Amino acid sequence: MNEPRRPRHPGEGGYARGEETRRKLIDAAISLFGQHGFAGASTRDIAARAGVNAPALQYYFENKEGVYRACAEAIVDDALQVLEPALLRAQATLKDENASQEALIEAFVALQCTIADLMFKKGRETDRRLFFAREQGGGEPEIGTQVLRERLRAPMNKVNAALVARITGRAENDPLTIVRMISMWGQYFAFHVARESTLSMLGWGDIDGENAEFVKTVVSAQTRLLLNSWRNEA
Template sequence: MAQTEPASRGAYAKSAETRRTILDAAIVAFGEHGLEGASTRAIAAAAGVNQPALNYHFGSKDGLYVECARAIVERFAAGTAPASAAAIALLADGAPIEPVEALARLHQLMDALVETLVLNEEAAIWAGFVAREMNAPGAAFAILYENLWQPGTELAARLISAARGEHRPGEDSRLEALMLISNLIAFTNGRRVSKAIMGWSDIGSEQVAAVRRSIARQIDALVAAKTGE
């Protein structure tokens, strides 16, 4: 038994690693070619596995496509989890919320989004897949909308409203949350263009700090404009 358990854990770890490798290759392929244009044979080759291994883990190309969407949601959530959890806890308390605390949580949430979407180059790889589902909704649209786009925007909108001393988000807060988050797409889909415009050869901690400052100024300005501060 002492020998079997470590062997089992090793096999599980190898299986999980193979699954992730396939997903990494598939996200790129689907982002570049779409569901119909991507070849499972090419995905398997890019992942360094054979076709039966791909079928074993995902069943079919459609199954693999859907799992790519779930993987993107999970990876995005991993980068924003602490900030999202703190914001949700504040809003779920039921007690009156101090605007200054809501504002702090909003800054924290947007900082986490900057780290995830701007500093993390993997987000630029997700961008092709996500953009296709935005422009031509398919099998993955509901997964991305229900687990990523809608709850993320709503959370930011609720924090904006709370920072203004409002009880619930309205059209203005949702639109402003949407615009704040959309700013960061310049560093996913438009990463190459944004780097060229800014004269940045790469995006590191210094560039991320500049983006963070810009977003922070936008947050403070939109909250102040509404409260008259």
């Protein structure tokens, strides 16, 4: 599959209106790609869901691969608005050769909590969760995975592996370091991917407000406990 070219933008006069139309198309596409997959979502259906004429999609994105890439880019852009401050703080902590073990642990916990805030954010999370689930399941265009990996997952994984490595005294690429990092993040992914099951077991209507803070408090305590136990092994 050829990589689509970057989407077009309108001239200065219609920029605001053009960006609004483009965003409507992306939101509609994320929803339909999540519900029906790339193969099952037609450009005509995406345009209809967005309330625009079908040629508008070709104008902004050229084809369905182009709008799929734009969906991945938009998801990353929105995620980084929430994640970037905690990510930058964690990177600064790692650069500090004199950073204490407690500071390294708290940097890891802060990143976890920020991810949780993103996962539990109300609004369009259902569509994005389905988009992610299909992308992770395979069979969707590789360009989406490439965008998510290069712009979001790789930087996050690198920082988190480096934090675990510094805390435990192991190498970043040590399989034990990687498995430990993945297992700690899995604490939140269960609430994100298996949302309905977790809500049913807890008897909650949603994970927000006090419920979200409760989950974050429990997971943060578990993470600190694990990191401190592995630190003592070093």
